[in-house]
Amino acid sequence: MESLHDLTLPVPLPEGLQRGLLFGTFTLHLLFVLLMLGTAILALSYFIHAWWHGHLDGLSWAKQVLRFFLAHKSLAVVLGVGPLLLIQVAFTIPFFTAIVLLAPFWLLIIGFLVVSFVSFDSLGHRIYTHRYLHLVFGTVAMTTLLCVPGFFVAVLVAVENPHRWMDIFNTGFAFDWRLTVHWIFRYLHVLGAALVFGGAFHYFFVARHYPRYRASLLRWMLLGLLLQVVLGIALYWSLLQEVPPVVYAYLSVGISLTAVMIWVVATAMGSRGPLNHTAVIPLLLALLTSMLLTRQEFQDRAVSPLLAQLKQATARYAAELQPYEKTALADYRDRMNTVYNTGPIIYSQSCAFCHGEDARGNGPDAKFLHVPPEDISAIRAQRSYVMTILDNGVPGSAMPGFTYFERQQRERVAGYLNKTYDIFSLPGRLPAQVSSQVRQKAQAEWDETCSRCHGKDGTGNQTSAKFRPPPPNLTEYSLTPQRIRHVIENGYPGTMMSSYSSLGDQEIDALADRVVSFRLHSSSTSAKSSPAGGPEPNE
Amino acid sequence: MQFPYFQFPVIGDPLIIELDAVLHVFISHGVAIGMVFMIVLAEYLGYKRKAEAWERLAWEAIKPTVIIITGIGAVTGVGIWFITAGLVPPAIGSMLRVFFWPWFIEWNVFFWEVVVILVYYFTWHRWQGARKASHVHLGFGYVALGSLSAFLITGILAFMLTSDGWPHNRSLWLAFFNPSFLSQLCWRLSIALAMGALFIILYISFFHDGAKAFRQQAVSYYAMILILPLIGMIATGWWWFDTIPPGFKAHAKPSILIWVFAENIRWFWVFHIGGGIILGLLILAALIRNVPAARVLIIPSTLVVLFAVAEYERVREFIRGPYLMPGYMYANEIMLTEHELFTKEGMLPNAYWFKRMAPTATLEQEGAFLFAQNCGTCHTIGGKNDIRDRFAGRTERGIYVILGRTEQMVPWMPPFSGTDEERSKMSHFLDQLVAHKLELEEPSRYPSAEQGGTD
Numbered sequence: 001m002e003s004l005h006d007l008t009l010p011v012p013l014p015e016g017l018q019r020g021l022l023f024g025t026f027t028l029h030l031l032f033v034l035l036m037l038g039t040a041i042l043a044l045s046y047f048i049h050a051w052w053h054g055h056l057d058g059l060s061w062a063k064q065v066l067r068f069f070l071a072h073k074s075l076a077v078v079l080g081v082g083p084l085l086l087i088q089v090a091f092t093i094p095f096f097t098a099i100v101l102l103a104p105f106w107l108l109i110i111g112f113l114v115v116s117f118v119s120f121d122s123l124g125h126r127i128y129t130h131r132y133l134h135l136v137f138g139t140v141a142m143t144t145l146l147c148v149p150g151f152f153v154a155v156l157v158a159v160e161n162p163h164r165w166m167d168i169f170n171t172g173f174a175f176d177w178r179l180t181v182h183w184i185f186r187y188l189h190v191l192g193a194a195l196v197f198g199g200a201f202h203y204f205f206v207a208r209h210y211p212r213y214r215a216s217l218l219r220w221m222l223l224g225l226l227l228q229v230v231l232g233i234a235l236y237w238s239l240l241q242e243v244p245p246v247v248y249a250y251l252s253v254g255i256s257l258t259a260v261m262i263w264v265v266a267t268a269m270g271s272r273g274p275l276n277h278t279a280v281i282p283l284l285l286a287l288l289t290s291m292l293l294t295r296q297e298f299q300d301r302a303v304s305p306l307l308a309q310l311k312q313a314t315a316r317y318a319a320e321l322q323p324y325e326k327t328a329l330a331d332y333r334d335r336m337n338t339v340y341n342t343g344p345i346i347y348s349q350s351c352a353f354c355h356g357e358d359a360r361g362n363g364p365d366a367k368f369l370h371v372p373p374e375d376i377s378a379i380r381a382q383r384s385y386v387m388t389i390l391d392n393g394v395p396g397s398a399m400p401g402f403t404y405f406e407r408q409q410r411e412r413v414a415g416y417l418n419k420t421y422d423i424f425s426l427p428g429r430l431p432a433q434v435s436s437q438v439r440q441k442a443q444a445e446w447d448e449t450c451s452r453c454h455g456k457d458g459t460g461n462q463t464s465a466k467f468r469p470p471p472p473n474l475t476e477y478s479l480t481p482q483r484i485r486h487v488i489e490n491g492y493p494g495t496m497m498s499s500y501s502s503l504g505d506q507e508i509d510a511l512a513d514r515v516v517s518f519r520l521h522s523s524s525t526s527a528k529s530s531p532a533g534g535p536e537p538n539e
Numbered sequence: 540m541q542f543p544y545f546q547f548p549v550i551g552d553p554l555i556i557e558l559d560a561v562l563h564v565f566i567s568h569g570v571a572i573g574m575v576f577m578i579v580l581a582e583y584l585g586y587k588r589k590a591e592a593w594e595r596l597a598w599e600a601i602k603p604t605v606i607i608i609t610g611i612g613a614v615t616g617v618g619i620w621f622i623t624a625g626l627v628p629p630a631i632g633s634m635l636r637v638f639f640w641p642w643f644i645e646w647n648v649f650f651w652e653v654v655v656i657l658v659y660y661f662t663w664h665r666w667q668g669a670r671k672a673s674h675v676h677l678g679f680g681y682v683a684l685g686s687l688s689a690f691l692i693t694g695i696l697a698f699m700l701t702s703d704g705w706p707h708n709r710s711l712w713l714a715f716f717n718p719s720f721l722s723q724l725c726w727r728l729s730i731a732l733a734m735g736a737l738f739i740i741l742y743i744s745f746f747h748d749g750a751k752a753f754r755q756q757a758v759s760y761y762a763m764i765l766i767l768p769l770i771g772m773i774a775t776g777w778w779w780f781d782t783i784p785p786g787f788k789a790h791a792k793p794s795i796l797i798w799v800f801a802e803n804i805r806w807f808w809v810f811h812i813g814g815g816i817i818l819g820l821l822i823l824a825a826l827i828r829n830v831p832a833a834r835v836l837i838i839p840s841t842l843v844v845l846f847a848v849a850e851y852e853r854v855r856e857f858i859r860g861p862y863l864m865p866g867y868m869y870a871n872e873i874m875l876t877e878h879e880l881f882t883k884e885g886m887l888p889n890a891y892w893f894k895r896m897a898p899t900a901t902l903e904q905e906g907a908f909l910f911a912q913n914c915g916t917c918h919t920i921g922g923k924n925d926i927r928d929r930f931a932g933r934t935e936r937g938i939y940v941i942l943g944r945t946e947q948m949v950p951w952m953p954p955f956s957g958t959d960e961e962r963s964k965m966s967h968f969l970d971q972l973v974a975h976k977l978e979l980e981e982p983s984r985y986p987s988a989e990q991g992g993t994d
Contacts, residue, residue, distance in 0.1 A: 003891070004541060004891045005541060006541070007541075007629060007632050007633055007636065008874070009633050009636040009637060010636065011636060011639075012636060012639040012640065013639065070605070070606070070609060070657070070660075071657050071661070073609070073610075074609040074613065074653045074656075074657060075653060075654075075657075077609070077613045077614065077617060077653075078613065078646075078649055078650050078652075078653040079650070080617070081617060081620075081646050081649060082643075082646050082650075084617070084620060085635065085639070085642055085643060085646060088624065088631070088632060088635050089632075089635055089636060089639060092632050093541065093542075096542050096624060096628035096632060097542055097543065099624050099625050099628070100542050100543045100544070100545050100625060100628060101543055103545035103625040103626070104545075106621065106624075106625045107547070107555075107621065107622060107625055109621060110559070110614060110615070110617075110618040110621055110622070113614045114610065114611055114614050114615070117606075117609070117610035117611075117614065118606065118607075118610045118611065121606040121609070121610055122606060125602055125606065165543075166895055166896065169543050169892075169896065170896070320880065321874070321876040321877060321880060322876075324875075324876040324879035324880055325876050327879055328874075328875035328876045328878070328879055329706060329707065329866065329875070331875070332706065332865070332866045332875060335786065335861075335946070336784055336786045336865075337786065338786060338950070339785045339786050339788075339789050340789045340790075340950045341785075341789045349947050349948065349950070350947065350948045350949070353940070353944050353947065353948075354940065365940045365943065365944065368936050368939060368940050369934075369936050369937065369940060370934060370936055371934065371937075393932060393933075394932075395931075395932035396932065396934065397932075397933075397934060397937060398933060398934060398936065398937025398938075398940050398941065399937075400929075400932075400933060400937075400941060404793060404949060405793065406792050406793050406804075407803075407804075408792075408804065409793075468932070494934075
């Protein structure tokens with residue numbers, strides 16, 4: 001499998017319907033985005049203007065404009081969900097790729113929107129707060145709000161340029177200069193449109209009660225329209241693709257409509273006569289549609305070869321996966337039937353692959369380890385010591401801590417092991433009889449050699465505590481004497497404990513007995529010191 | 540592998556999704572359904588009893604409510620989508636394909652919700668007198684639309700826990716009306732009303748400047764309403780828990796047994812029963828019309844319920860354990876069938892982006908990539924759920940063995956996907972990382988190889 005492929009689940013609606021719905025919903029979304037942006041820009045500039053000149057009437061007008069922000073932004077958000085849903089099924093790979101490439105900016109949108117929305121709405125619905133506060137809130141809200149279309153436009157620019165994805169990735173969420181220039185002009189183009197649409201909305205629906213602001217709204221609209229002309233030329237110049245003929249058709253419609261709009265607005269400004277909304281609103285909507293058709297055409301052209309390629313690759317990939325379906329589902333069923341709630345089940349799932357089903361340290365994965373898993377059946381240790389190992393693991397070995405299981409579950413495992421292998425009982429003694437001479441020799445060996453790591457009293461010392469793995473505290477953790485004998489004779493691979501087979505059988509027996517006695521001795525003293533210290537609780 | 544990779548820095552992917560989602564639940568349930576219901580109720584009482592005080596309470600409370608719903612509620616809701624699209628695209632992409640139509644219908648409902656709440660808000664003063672009844676109906680209509688939204692989304696959320704027969708037969712109906720759907724819907728409606736009642740009591744006791752007698756009356760009225768959804772929370776919570784497969788249920792305790800709970804289950808009960816007592820005291824104080832006492836108790840009471848809601852969402856998201864879509868996709872966005880394929884043929888040969896990004900990949904780069912794809916959804920490097928902590932003290936061979944058994948050893952972890960050789964590469968990478976022989980902040984930024992990246 002070499003090429004890029006799509007998700008293997010089928011898209012649940014036909015392609016024509018996807019495209020049609022996407023275009024329709026996106027147009028509606030953008031309409032309200034433009035209204036929202038226009039409302040915000042106009043309201044803040046009217047506020048600053050009125051404040052600067054000390055017009056109380058102007059403040060009330062600014063509030064009147066901003067009041068509509070609540071509706072515009074709410075509808076912009078809700079109408080954005082439709083296209084978001086549709087683009088993710090219709091352009092899965094291009095859209096998600098663009099988002100991941102620009103992920104930090106994409107995620108910032110949420111925070112920016114919350115800050116901006118809450119600030120603007122609070123201002124619009126509870127005015128006459130302190131003016132400086134108003135200015136600060138308004139500026140923060142405006143700045144965050146203005147960033148958002150920038151991020152969205154960047155994502156669309158990335159969607160439309162699949163051959164530059166790898167460059168964007170390698171430069172770390174950044175565009176090269178050509179993409180950047182194109183992106184800036186597109187972004188400004190959106191802001192210009194926002195002035196036109198916002199101006200028109202407030203002209204027709206709000207200024208009815210504030211006729212003296214109509215002239216100023218016409219000026220805003222004219223500014224927006226002229227900006228559209230300049231930015232449109234710049235945008236054309238910055239195009240990164242070849243321009244298909246149909247785009248010229250859309251563009252000429254757009255340019256003619258803009259020219260008509262400029263003429264209409266300029267006439268209204270000259271004659272001071274009102275604009276006719278039955279003529280202007282359809283004109284503006286047609287203008288928006290021609291703008292979006294141009295955009296859609298570029299996007300379709302840029303990604304359609306990729307989408308066709310993806311379709312084939314996806315079919316191939318699905319066919320490649322098909323044979324595994326049965327096994328995968330069987331595994332799934334098995335797994336759902338495994339409930340980690342008893343000692344034996346947790347042991348067999350989480351421990352046995354190293355320690356073995358019979359706990360003798362011979363699980364199937366033991367062969368990979370330099371430090372072999374312990375033969376659990378030979379452990380003769382204090383309960384608390386075993387629990388500490390279960391909690392923290394053994395550093396320098398494969399044995400991890402198991403605190404991700406709750407205490408009760410860990411205790412169930414320990415209880416199960418004790419019930420089956422008596423691991424909390426005391427170690428027995430070797431049957432072999434050892435002469436006192438050998439015993440003395442063994443003691444000397446212990447003092448001379450073993451105690452360097454294990455300490456004279458079997459508890460280890462500061463140096464050996466740093467070993468990975470460190471030696472166990474023999475007063476709390478012991479093994480059956482047979483197993484101790486085995487360790488002395490063969491060493492413990494992967495640790496500092498080397499083989500002492502040269503000592504001879506009798507001396508090894510005596511040493512094993514010496515080791516056992518640490519645990520026996522400590523247990524008898526602790527039993528004496530606390531009357532309740534008898535056998536440890538079993539599970 | 541079909542997408543470039545990005546991980547949310549420091550706190551990792553799951554926590555940022557959780558934070559946004561829980562905030563959204565507080566608002567979409569507690570404010571949009573619960574609080575608005577309580578406000579419309581106040582408006583209704585004002586209209587029915589011709590009581591100006593109730594009407595004033597309703598009008599004053601609706602302003603901040605609308606701002607919060609449309610400014611934070613809607614954005615955090617879309618935010619869940621934004622975040623998942625940026626962090627876990629195969630997951631949200633696949634979910635969207637299965638549930639396209641429920642989601643599409645939900646979007647339409649959401650649109651009308653917004654329209655209705657805006658009309659409700661902006662027509663408040665115009666629809667007085669004879670039209671007041673219609674205005675109240677509009678308010679209840681909004682609550683009904685909000686509940687319909689909850690109905691549609693719950694089907695999708697419940698699927699992520701109990702996918703039922705879907706993996707076998709791909710039936711949308713079975714997927715939507717899955718075993719934990721109805722109980723979860725009832726739970727969501729209960730918490731919506733409980734939070735709503737608490738929020739309005741909070742509003743009355745701290746922000747409303749009505750007459751003392753009215754505030755006493757209103758607080759005791761809403762406290763009475765609060766009793767039912769609180770009982771509902773316990774009953775439906777229990778019912779919901781009963782519908783979960785036992786394999787998942789076994790992870791319920793570990794999912795909430797964090798902090799002090801982990802080592803001592805007694806603390807768990809102290810917290811929960813203590814929370815219940817605080818709520819009981821609040822209801823008592825409100826019923827005997829002691830507003831100052833209610834004022835003291837309302838903040839801890841609200842926190843208790845918010846905590847319970849967050850806890851529920853945490854359990855629900857955690858216990859689905861190794862799966863994102865049970866029977867289809869693991870939590871690390873690798874499909875169950877892909878896991879089988881990668882085990883046999885390897886993940887690296889199938890990695891479109893990686894191969895083009897680093898044509899001369901070093902062992903570390905390969906390891907980092909395998910880590911990002913296999914573990915990056917949940918584990919960070921140096922942040923939350925730090926992989927260095929998880930493997931501290933282990934040997935390279937130990938890491939290798941554990942990687943091969945993750946799904947068995949930890950019941951809520953997905954398996955490693957890749958060949959034995961790849962597992963070995965990744966264990967080498969992790970061993971270097973744990974020993975600080977290799978420094979890498981983000982798995983999305985692989986260690987740079989001088990010659991890598993260009994070709």
